[in-house]
Amino acid sequence: GENVEQHPSTLSVQEGDSAVIKCTYSDSASNYFPWYKQELGKGPQLIIDIRSNVGEKKDQRIAVTLNKTAKHFSLHITETQPEDSAVYFCAATSGYSTLTFGKGTMLLVSP
């Protein structure tokens, strides 16, 4: 089955800096890669996703890049703000109707 590894587990940045979170996956058949943000005590919320037919996608301060050959994808957040502090999860398709999630990255943005 699919295996998704996510790094780093914790990331601390100063407000205004950029943050990058990286994930690798094992199943070359995976074709959908979402990213979720989870605030304390809440359910994860989708922030951006990418499909295997594109290499990059941007939405304001957030971007995701995908390298299918190397089987890795990354989340980039620019001009970080304290409200970006949360746990971020990457995921990849893992068979019919299911996703495999990474273990999460706790992002701390200091004012």
Place this chain on the structure above:
Amino acid sequence: SQTIHQWPATLVQPVGSPLSLECTVEGTSNPNLYWYRQAAGRGLQLLFYSVGIGQISSEVPQNLSASRPQDRQFILSSKKLLLSDSGFYLCAWSVGGGSADTQYFGPGTRLTVL
């Protein structure tokens, strides 16, 4: 628009007691439905998923079970809770009928087993 509800929001139960968590989705038909458990605020463990009424796939063998009595209702149950069942339980839905796609999560249920 679609919305997903979970209840209760929090639950404290003694070891050995039964459990029933409910999830309902509004604004869509024939969704795929999922139950996840999250321990210690990190890591999403898929417990069950369903692609239709009466169809349940189990990912992790344990003392939990799931049922889908109606198209947009998903229930997580246990006959006897263990201490290790404590955690944050999340229900999610996705558009049905195709390959894996975006999953939308509910607000979660915090379960503490004492």
